[in-house]
Amino acid sequence: MMAALIFIFSFAALMQFFVSYCRSLIAASARRALSADVQDVIGIKRSASGDDFARVMQFLYLCPDRREDRNGIKAIGAYFRLLGAVGTTMGRLIPSLRAWTESERSQCAYFAAVALDRRIAHNRDMFAEQMSA
């Protein structure tokens, strides 16, 4: 009985910590404005929509990898899928939850856009360094 209670509480706490952790990753990049080039390429100006996420991720996979971003992008990808599952299942019963998951999904898309922006800037720097060497 006690083990079952511990398991249920641990699972609930894990979900809450995971959501907060992903929000902390997103919040760290939310204040960063996108460069004009990236805005043109992906069509996102200041705020993104959840539907943009898959498209931005495709651009991210096209761009050479940056080791520092890799884990954060994976965590946000998992968070995005979790939000999608919660939104489609429980969101039907609770409309406010659906609105919340949609707003979170749009922030995930913005996080991915900022990551793309960083990757492009990093690759440009690398290219410039190679040209000058």
Next chain:
Amino acid sequence: MVGPFGYTIWLLGALLEATVVVCSVFRGPLRRYFTLNLYMAVSVLVNAGRYWVFTRHGLMSSEYIYFYYYSDAILTICLYFALMGLYAIVFEELGVAMRLRVFMMLLLIGTTLFSYSVVHQSETRMLTRYIVEISQNLYFVGLILTYVLWAALLKLRESRVRVIQIVLSLGMYFSINAGTYALRNQYPHLRMVWGYVPLVAGVFLPIAWIYAFMKFDDEARLAPARLAAVPR
């Protein structure tokens, strides 16, 4: 038998734990986050010790099983010290760090005695059962303490990204391990589940700490209102 996946995760975990200490040394927060680094250093040594016992006695030997569970209990106690260090950082301006340390030590002793009393009352008194029971309870109390710390971070409107991410990742680690040990107590035959989940969690924790140490400095901040799941 440990398969290639098990070996890879084991080695990766140990390397990442060593990397946390190295990153701390080069990025500067070694003294400030001393207890966290102490835990990672002890974990590397424990992994080396486990490998040594494993190669000499085998995975299913009683030597390895005893060494595994006792070293896990020691690691959990080290994790308590890491948590104490985080409490000290969060509450350093309030000047209550010493009282918190005393409270947490008493809680640790209380949990150990409680686990012993639970197993002592049972008819089949086995030392390994005591260790599983104590590990489950220690991880659970650690989870509660991390949850309290997280609530305090939100209440105090803590905005240091590094501290926030370390606390949250520690909370996830405690939750996974407490849940896994509880599952092991309930369903001892589900070895495939509780055998690998702690190993994966053991890889996640150093990755999250390396990210926090390398990506952010101590002064990097974010708006605390963005962290609460319910908008404030």
